[in-house]
Amino acid sequence: MSPSKHLTSLPDDILLYLLLRLDVPSIFRFRQTCRDIYLLSQAKLLWMHLYTNQIVEGKIPFAPYWDHLNHLDALHLETLVVHALRLERRLCMSETPVVVPLTQKRSITWVQLVRSEWLLVASSDAGTSVITLWSIPHLLSACDTPVPLAEAFLSAPVKTGCIDAQANTVIFALELRGRIDSIEILSIVDDNGSPRICRLQTLDNMAHIRFLKDESIGVSLVNNLNIPSIVNWRDGSVKNLRPGPDLEGGAIAMHMGEGWVSVVRMTVIEIYVLQDNEYQCWSTQGLSSCSLRCLPRLRVISESVYHL
The missing domain is CATH 2.130.10.10 (YVTN repeat-like/Quinoprotein amine dehydrogenase)
Incomplete structure (x- = not known):
């Protein structure tokens, strides 16, 4: 490969093969290099392979998912794999965590x-x-x-x-x-x-x-x-x-910035801007069902929409 060529010039199947050879922390670092790699790292095939290779064959003590894995999308599979690996890491800690019971009457x-x-x-x-x-x-x-x-x-x-x-x-x-x-x-x-x-x-x-x-x-x-x-x-x-x-329907989530507020509904995210002491709807962006699983990152998403 010529030194002038970018890694993303490789076919997707080659890049996906490279991702399959990495562990999860390396995939997370690799996906931060560019948008193309990030999108490719969301492939369902990748996370199905990691689940089989690292969770099942690695014999990690993790309760099987209640539904068939083929019914899950890539984001759910990724979450499942990451949760299982983090659980294993905690179980393998040499130090016993301190447990302080706080018994409550209610x-x-x-x-x-x-x-x-x-x-x-x-x-x-x-x-x-x-x-x-x-x-x-x-x-x-x-x-x-x-x-x-x-x-x-x-x-x-x-x-x-x-x-x-x-x-x-x-x-x-x-x-x-x-x-x-x-x-x-x-x-x-x-x-x-x-x-x-x-x-x-x-x-x-x-x-x-x-x-x-x-x-x-x-x-x-x-x-x-x-x-x-x-x-x-x-x-x-x-x-x-x-x-x-x-x-x-009402707001699933809301976030307040400097002079603006975002409102997430079932299918849209709305940006309201404070004008003349009232909030006016300034922008409306459609949301897919997958986007709703990103609500913990609402602040980042809202600011991205606001600055478009």
């Missing part, structure tokens, strides 16, 4: 790590919830019964939540399912050197939290209507991202 409904220092836990029964804050270093070093740093009680079960941990403040929003849907805004404050959970605001008739950033919280259900909205939790003001109920 069912745990939400857990969040805060600044790699605290563990925030919501546990609920049919009518109440308790929010506990634990010190991770203390949990890992204490020999006696762990004691939470702070507690707060709520009058409804917690469904889910979001957190906004900044340099000087930690604010979190919890979605409650009581007689009426509501969102509770709380913060972790310093009380003479000891953390304390402080209640800031209650937003009634709102549900399906999508993000929390500064004073803004994104929700997809307001007054029982599927209207993606931005709510200022301090003053309760609401900016709807569509003038009326959306007949195609």
Whole structure:
């Protein structure tokens, strides 16, 4: 091959053969070289081979998938292979992981790590919830019964939540399912050197939290209507991202940038730009069903669409 030729000038079957000779970490590094290699590394044949070669023949202790592998697409197969290999690596660790049991009287409904220092836990029964804050270093070093740093009680079960941990403040929003849907805004404050959970605001008739950033919280259900909205939790003001109920369903996910908000629905991603103190729909891009599996990367996807 002439030195002037690029690797991507080789036929796809040759490139795929090269990928088949690599391990998974090498494939991940190789796919970052260019778009053509990245697309080729998503071939179903590649990940079917890796599953057979490294998981089945490698006798990795991994529960068989409940469905036939031929029914899976390449992205699902890739996820399955990576998960199995990571599980094997953890099982082969020489150090035994530290396990600290935290027995709760209620069912745990939400857990969040805060600044790699605290563990925030919501546990609920049919009518109440308790929010506990634990010190991770203390949990890992204490020999006696762990004691939470702070507690707060709520009058409804917690469904889910979001957190906004900044340099000087930690604010979190919890979605409650009581007689009426509501969102509770709380913060972790310093009380003479000891953390304390402080209640800031209650937003009634709102549900399906999508993000929390500064004073803004994104929700997809307001007054029982599927209207993606931005709510200022301090003053309760609401900016709807569509003038009326959306007949195609509410927001699956939302992300807020500087002066814009993205809304992911079942088939489209919408970008709204703040103009004259209102959010106007600026761009709409179609989404395939495969794209919806990339929601953990929503921030990157949204910014890419916004800057098109």
